Amino acid sequence: MSVVARQGFKYSIIGYIGVFIGMISAIFIFPHDFEFYGKLRYILPTAEMLVPFVVLGISYSNVKFFGKVKEDGKNQNMLSLSLLAMVINFVIFAIVFFILPYIFPKFVNTQAWKIKEIILPLVLLLSFCAIFNKYTSNFKRIVVSNIFDNLLPKIANLGAFCLFYYALLSEKIAFAFFFGMFALMLTGYIVYTNRLEKIQFDFSTEYFKKDDFWKEFFNYSFFGFLGTFGNYLAINSFMIGEYLGMEENGIYATLYALISLISIPQLGLFNISAPIIRKNLADGDMLELDRFHKKTSLTLYFLGAVLFSCIMVGFPYLAHFMPKKGVLLREYEPVIWIWGSAVLVDLATGFNGNIISLSKYYRFNILVMLLLAGLTIGLNYYFIKNTDLQLVGIALSTAISLTTYNVIKIAFNYFMFKVSPLSIEMIFVSIICTLALTVAIVLPAFENHFINLIYKPAVVLLLIFIGNHFTKIFPIEQYINMKFIKSILKFK
Numbered sequence: 001m002s003v004v005a006r007q008g009f010k011y012s013i014i015g016y017i018g019v020f021i022g023m024i025s026a027i028f029i030f031p032h033d034f035e036f037y038g039k040l041r042y043i044l045p046t047a048e049m050l051v052p053f054v055v056l057g058i059s060y061s062n063v064k065f066f067g068k069v070k071e072d073g074k075n076q077n078m079l080s081l082s083l084l085a086m087v088i089n090f091v092i093f094a095i096v097f098f099i100l101p102y103i104f105p106k107f108v109n110t111q112a113w114k115i116k117e118i119i120l121p122l123v124l125l126l127s128f129c130a131i132f133n134k135y136t137s138n139f140k141r142i143v144v145s146n147i148f149d150n151l152l153p154k155i156a157n158l159g160a161f162c163l164f165y166y167a168l169l170s171e172k173i174a175f176a177f178f179f180g181m182f183a184l185m186l187t188g189y190i191v192y193t194n195r196l197e198k199i200q201f202d203f204s205t206e207y208f209k210k211d212d213f214w215k216e217f218f219n220y221s222f223f224g225f226l227g228t229f230g231n232y233l234a235i236n237s238f239m240i241g242e243y244l245g246m247e248e249n250g251i252y253a254t255l256y257a258l259i260s261l262i263s264i265p266q267l268g269l270f271n272i273s274a275p276i277i278r279k280n281l282a283d284g285d286m287l288e289l290d291r292f293h294k295k296t297s298l299t300l301y302f303l304g305a306v307l308f309s310c311i312m313v314g315f316p317y318l319a320h321f322m323p324k325k326g327v328l329l330r331e332y333e334p335v336i337w338i339w340g341s342a343v344l345v346d347l348a349t350g351f352n353g354n355i356i357s358l359s360k361y362y363r364f365n366i367l368v369m370l371l372l373a374g375l376t377i378g379l380n381y382y383f384i385k386n387t388d389l390q391l392v393g394i395a396l397s398t399a400i401s402l403t404t405y406n407v408i409k410i411a412f413n414y415f416m417f418k419v420s421p422l423s424i425e426m427i428f429v430s431i432i433c434t435l436a437l438t439v440a441i442v443l444p445a446f447e448n449h450f451i452n453l454i455y456k457p458a459v460v461l462l463l464i465f466i467g468n469h470f471t472k473i474f475p476i477e478q479y480i481n482m483k484f485i486k487s488i489l490k491f492k
Contacts, residue, residue, distance in 0.1 A: 014143060018150040019264055025158050026257030031323040033165050034250030039115075040157050040178065041253035042246060045237035046112055047122040054090045054127040057224030058082045059134040061217050066138040069207075077202040079135055084203060086127050094120060111241050118175050125182045132189035139196050148185045156181035223366055230369035232376040232401060236394055239377070243384045244391070251328055252391055255335050261311060262343045265303040273351050277358050289355070290419040297350030297421035298429070302474045304347040305433040306464055308340050310457040313440040317453040335395040342399035345406055350421040352409040361416060368408050375401040425473045432467035436460045 030037040062082055069078045097120065100107045107113055133145050160178035163169045193199060208214040233256070241249045273296060280289035315336060319326030356365040379400055383393025414420050440459040445452050468474055 014146045014150055016264065018154055019260060021151070021154045021158065022257045023261060025154070025161075026254045027318065027322055029158065029323075030161060030250065030254055031326060031329065033161070034247045034254070034328065036164055036171070036174075036246075036250070037157075037161055037253065038241065038246030038248065038250030039171075040160055041237055042111060042241035042249050043115065043118060043122065043175075043178070044153060044157075045231075045234035046241070047119050047126055049231060049234040049238055050093075050119070050123045051126045051130060052225055052228040054093050054123060055086060055130050055225070056089055057221035057226075057228070058085055059130045060224030060227075061221045062131065062134045063138060064220050065217060066135075070138075072207070074202075074207045075197075076200045077204060077207055079131070079199070080201045080203050081205070081208065082131050082135075083128070086131060090124050090127060093123075111246075112238075118179055122179060122182060125179075125186050128186050129182075129189055132186075132193050136189070136193055136196060144192050145189075148188055152181050152185045223363060227366040227369050229373040230405075232372060232398060235373065235376050236380065236398065239380045239384065240391070240394060247328075248391060251332060252335075252394065254329060255332060255339070255391075258311060258315070259336060259340050259343060262304045262308050262340055263347065264307065265300050266347060274354060274358065277351065277355055281355070281359055286418050289417065293350055293355070293419050293421050294423045297348055298423055298425050299474070300350060301344065301348040301426055302429050304344050305429055306461070308344055309433045309437045309440075309460045309464070311336065311340070312437055313456040313460055314453050317445075317449045317456065320449040321453075332391050334392050338392070338395040338399050342395075342402045345403050348421060348426060349406045349410060352406065352413055352421060355413055355417065355419065356409065359417075361412075364412060365409075368405055368412075371408070372401055372405040375404060428471050428473050432464055432471070432473075433460075436463035436467070439463060 059082075062078060065078065066075060069075045097116070101113070112119060129148070133149065136145055156178045159181065160174040163177055164171060164174040190199070205214075208217065236252065237249060240252050273292075276292060277289065280286070280292070315333065316330070319330050322329065353365055356362060376397060379397035380394060383389055383397050387393050389396065410420060410422070437460060440456045440463075443456070443459060446455070465476070468476060
């Protein structure tokens with residue numbers, strides 16, 4: 001197994017562990033106090049939303065131009081100047097942040113201003129991490145960075161919550177632990193980067209001035225910056241925390257943890273598919289790209305639909321094992337149906353965005369990302385201010401914006417490359433899963449909720465397996481034999 005393959009596999013395993021930790025915490029721990037959990041889930045997404053204004057796309061240029069500067073022996077110069085530019089950007093950002101109350105007096109009433117003591121330092125830490133993350137990816141090492149980016153934030157949430165709720169310590173101590181985990185992340189990035197290649201600071205500017213290389217670097221960074229505004233999850237967390245309250249934000253984050261299970265099959269997809277996409281585009285082999293696109297999209301959609309169906313029939317019974325019997329979560333069950341359906345549509349489109357980003361039309365991807373951000377903000381504001389739907393309105397907003405975003409990318413790829421992720425088999429998958437879901441729901445339930453939690457999803461799996469056996473849509477037999485299991489566990 002090659003280095004890339006091993007890293008891709010390990011990357012996925014880390015992702016699964018992260019999802020598992022997040023799921024267990026969301027089901028059995030965080031529902032004890034949605035208010036405090038909502039604060040934790042407000043702080044990190046808000047900081048993540050502000051990080052692009054500090055990094056300004058410089059992290060992406062550290063990937064784009066690494067090969068060129070490495071050949072010239074100036075990669076340490078690029079890293080040093082990138083870190084320096086980021087520090088200067090942060091100083092300017094902080095000045096603007098503290099000036100805002102004089103321009104918009106109501107800004108002092110926002111949650112972002114009230115907890116600025118942790119948000120601003122966190123923005124600085126995450127900005128440093130963003131630079132190191134992209135820089136280390138040039139060495140084809142993504143596993144350690146995935147541990148930092150995927151596991152440590154979950155440990156930060158879980159540890160801070162346990163200190164506050166179970167150890168009965170103050171919010172300040174809990175927040176200090178939360179912040180400390182990200183300080184540990186940055187320390188880990190510095191140590192790991194130095195291990196890959198000894199850090200040698202070089203702040204000279206002669207290399208970047210030569211042939212106006214700095215202009216090319218700046219232009220690409222700017223487009224990278226524009227492409228970071230599509231983080232609708234961070235936008236949702238921020239707007240829910242500001243307009244609906246921290247308790248609702250905690251509920252939203254818990255529901256998201258359940259819905260994210262649907263996306264498990266997507267973990268590591270880009271790392272595996274990127275070389276194939278790049279080769280097909282370079283060779284102009286659109287027929288092979290279309291075949292690979294349809295195959296991958298069908299696999300993601302099939303696996304996502306199976307997981308979604310199991311979650312739908314099992315959630316009402318799972319809620320009984322949650323703290324307070326998941327009463328608040330049950331009230332927002334429509335969120336799972338609406339948002340989960342949107343995630344399924346996203347899975348059905350496969351690596352649509354990756355095709356665009358790896359082609360000469362990568363700027364179009366930036367435009368649709370901006371559209372996604374603008375549509376999400378606009379629809380969120382409309383549903384919050386003009387309806388009483390609350391989190392259901394946020395789910396509708398997410399579903400509409402995410403579906404629009406994906407439809408535009410499907411149309412663009414079809415007209416530009418003659419490739420599409422959609423296939424007739426997806427219709428059969430939808431029919432089979434809908435029938436299985438319907439049958440499982442109408443079947444009688446036992447008084448024992450644990451039996452129902454096992455029995456209902458089992459019925460769904462059995463019916464989908466039978467339906468797939470006769471339609472031959474998905475080659476399940478290729479994934480449930482010992483040969484496949486041994487192949488993924490083999491690292492040499």
